[in-house]
Amino acid sequence: MALENLLDGLNPAQKEVVTSTEGSVLVLAGAGSGKTRSIIYRTAYLIHHKHINPWNILTVTFTNKAARELRDRLQQYFGISAHSLWFGTFHSICTRILRQETEFIPFNSNFSIYDSADQKALLNKIYKKLNIDKKYFPVNKVKSVISEQKSSLILPKDFFDFNEENMFTNNVYKIYQEYQKSLQANNALDFDDLLLYTALLLHDNKLVLKKYRNLFRYVMIDEYQDTNYAQFKIINLIASQHQNLCVVGDDDQAIYTWRGADIKNILQFEKDYKNVKTIKLERNYRSPAVILNLANSLIKNNQQRHAKELWTDAESEEKPLRYSLLNGAEEAKFVAEKIVEKKAANFRYEDCVVLYRTNAQSRAFEKAFNLQNIPYQIVGGINFYQRKEIKDILAYLRFLINSADLESFTRIINFPSRKIGNVTVEKIYHNASIENRQVWDSLQTKKNPYLNRGTQDKVDKFTDLIQKFRLLATEKPVTEITAKLIKELELIELFNASDDPQDIARMENIKEFISATEEFSELFEEENERKPLLTEYLQNISLQTDLDTVNEDNDNVKLMTMHNAKGLEFEHVFVVGLEEELLPHIRSMQDERAIEEERRLLYVAITRAKSTVTLTYSESRRIFGQIRYFLPSRFLHELDEKYIQYGNSNFYDRFQPPKDSRSKIPRPEIVTENQKHFKIGQEVLHPKFGVGKILSVNGKDKNAKLTISFSDGALKKILGNFVETI
DNA sequence: TTAAGTATGCTTTTT
DNA sequence: GCATACTTAA
Numbered sequence: 001m002a003l004e005n006l007l008d009g010l011n012p013a014q015k016e017v018v019t020s021t022e023g024s025v026l027v028l029a030g031a032g033s034g035k036t037r038s039i040i041y042r043t044a045y046l047i048h049h050k051h052i053n054p055w056n057i058l059t060v061t062f063t064n065k066a067a068r069e070l071r072d073r074l075q076q077y078f079g080i081s082a083h084s085l086w087f088g089t090f091h092s093i094c095t096r097i098l099r100q101e102t103e104f105i106p107f108n109s110n111f112s113i114y115d116s117a118d119q120k121a122l123l124n125k126i127y128k129k130l131n132i133d134k135k136y137f138p139v140n141k142v143k144s145v146i147s148e149q150k151s152s153l154i155l156p157k158d159f160f161d162f163n164e165e166n167m168f169t170n171n172v173y174k175i176y177q178e179y180q181k182s183l184q185a186n187n188a189l190d191f192d193d194l195l196l197y198t199a200l201l202l203h204d205n206k207l208v209l210k211k212y213r214n215l216f217r218y219v220m221i222d223e224y225q226d227t228n229y230a231q232f233k234i235i236n237l238i239a240s241q242h243q244n245l246c247v248v249g250d251d252d253q254a255i256y257t258w259r260g261a262d263i264k265n266i267l268q269f270e271k272d273y274k275n276v277k278t279i280k281l282e283r284n285y286r287s288p289a290v291i292l293n294l295a296n297s298l299i300k301n302n303q304q305r306h307a308k309e310l311w312t313d314a315e316s317e318e319k320p321l322r323y324s325l326l327n328g329a330e331e332a333k334f335v336a337e338k339i340v341e342k343k344a345a346n347f348r349y350e351d352c353v354v355l356y357r358t359n360a361q362s363r364a365f366e367k368a369f370n371l372q373n374i375p376y377q378i379v380g381g382i383n384f385y386q387r388k389e390i391k392d393i394l395a396y397l398r399f400l401i402n403s404a405d406l407e408s409f410t411r412i413i414n415f416p417s418r419k420i421g422n423v424t425v426e427k428i429y430h431n432a433s434i435e436n437r438q439v440w441d442s443l444q445t446k447k448n449p450y451l452n453r454g455t456q457d458k459v460d461k462f463t464d465l466i467q468k469f470r471l472l473a474t475e476k477p478v479t480e481i482t483a484k485l486i487k488e489l490e491l492i493e494l495f496n497a498s499d500d501p502q503d504i505a506r507m508e509n510i511k512e513f514i515s516a517t518e519e520f521s522e523l524f525e526e527e528n529e530r531k532p533l534l535t536e537y538l539q540n541i542s543l544q545t546d547l548d549t550v551n552e553d554n555d556n557v558k559l560m561t562m563h564n565a566k567g568l569e570f571e572h573v574f575v576v577g578l579e580e581e582l583l584p585h586i587r588s589m590q591d592e593r594a595i596e597e598e599r600r601l602l603y604v605a606i607t608r609a610k611s612t613v614t615l616t617y618s619e620s621r622r623i624f625g626q627i628r629y630f631l632p633s634r635f636l637h638e639l640d641e642k643y644i645q646y647g648n649s650n651f652y653d654r655f656q657p658p659k660d661s662r663s664k665i666p667r668p669e670i671v672t673e674n675q676k677h678f679k680i681g682q683e684v685l686h687p688k689f690g691v692g693k694i695l696s697v698n699g700k701d702k703n704a705k706l707t708i709s710f711s712d713g714a715l716k717k718i719l720g721n722f723v724e725t726i
Numbered sequence: 727t728t729a730a731g732t733a734t735g736c737t738t739t740t741t
Numbered sequence: 742g743c744a745t746a747c748t749t750a751a
Contacts, residue, residue, distance in 0.1 A: 417728090625742040
């Protein structure tokens, strides 16, 4: 395509983005401002006009789906073969780099990638080994502390503050250290490690750094507002020399600071790089003016933001609607009815999306949609690859490739049941450590003095099975291996024979898994002209998310969290569950900055809409099986009344006073679980001092002055705000 | 060693 | 209200 044509149809700001190829460029791109388009055209411009080799361009996206979309469109519009381009998420690109550079990292190239369930299983083992009490060191909490450390490139050795003597950091340090050791022993990396080891590699190894600096001569990063320190560092190492770096983002859409994303990365970009050219894309091509105005009226309540206002030419008669419903079931029923209306008005189901704050909210909608025969698809929640039956098969496949992976081994040794229990597994481990060899090597000798004859036979059968399939895995394509394995294990028969209705679904999932490997094989064969081996398949799927398996051909309503909706657009958007404690979420309510992030989340949700927005508030909701009442979200009060229409109203809504005089509302008393009522003798958790017992309470709730005796013996006076009840 | 029965804790949000 | 983790009996 000629240059003139290439730039046709872009607005001046977009043109600027496309043609500013040299030096550092910061693109502040509002929602729906054609940022994906700009990235595609910029890539095409680099290749066609500047004659840059495709393999010298690195483009980092937020999801695999976004990467695939860029690929497809480049191919489609410009006939550029995606083959040689570096497109992907930080995680997938880091994986690619690490598999190539295994001689410089403490792993071999068959490393497994552990997801959060694998991490937890590993941590549980470590807790046992170190004799640590889960009650005082909740696995999820410790996991997130470790993740936080890794995202900031803080290793165990840097983590421990030797001047500080306290139980909590002390133990978390021990766990962190042991955790890293175990991962290495299993030849496995977790998600954060992918970034961590890449950053360390580039930082410590001059030669490798040079290689990638030369390779990635032009770098583009999408969703830059949601990058963390490790990601910043990786890019900075690669791009600081040539400075050909273009970052695209929108501080109003930063919704991942809880994951370590640092909004400073985008706010300080002009300081981190030289002679930065800043381009703003403020014209919105997605939503009508009423919707944009509504979104603007909300987001302007945030203090921490670059001032900007999206605008559009598009007008619409339909104001966003706001409804109050009695409970979660009514809310779901209401949305279902509205969707039936849309369908009758000649829209497709796939034009509709339901956006909620937490995955748990999906259940009510599933029920209501089933009742009305509305086809739907839940995106996210429990990922396909995280389902138990799928993880079990994956564990087999992983163990075939990476025999050091003991997490996978423990999953499969007794699945399906071979009557090999924990006692036997412990004996296997014990024998391996006595023999001072890897578990798999030890198994292959088929001589374990701790096992009796019968048990040894059972274990040997397993060993034979694995040996047989390991041999197959080196030569046969993945689909064949998988199908053979499932047949050999008689999984289909196993689930078929059961009368648990859930086992039917499990069987279906297993069948779907085989088709998924087939699907991958076909794609792989197109590009590589041969069928993929097991290794190649495994490398591909560890980073797959649900968003990647969304079936675009099916006409169904999509249900997803607001986080998952980032970067997507729909004709009709239903934003549900607009209540205090849900949005903003109760866990974000202590902190003004967290509340701003919740506000951005709603902003992202509203700006997904191409035609209509419907907001719903539910007065009551079942939480953990108990009915609780909620106030309408504070954000509903912030929305400018000019741009919104009340579909209905109810008693509490009409009498809803400003949020500072909440106590005057005539309504049932709201008792929240997490309100901090401190009692003497109660155990609490402090982020720094760890676990302690309350000796005295002075005052109420978060303002209470507490005297706490910590487990390391220290006695401290602390404000209730700083501790968590456990 | 397993199956059945019981207790617990879980819900933010995800690569 | 559900899934899991743990306990107990067979």
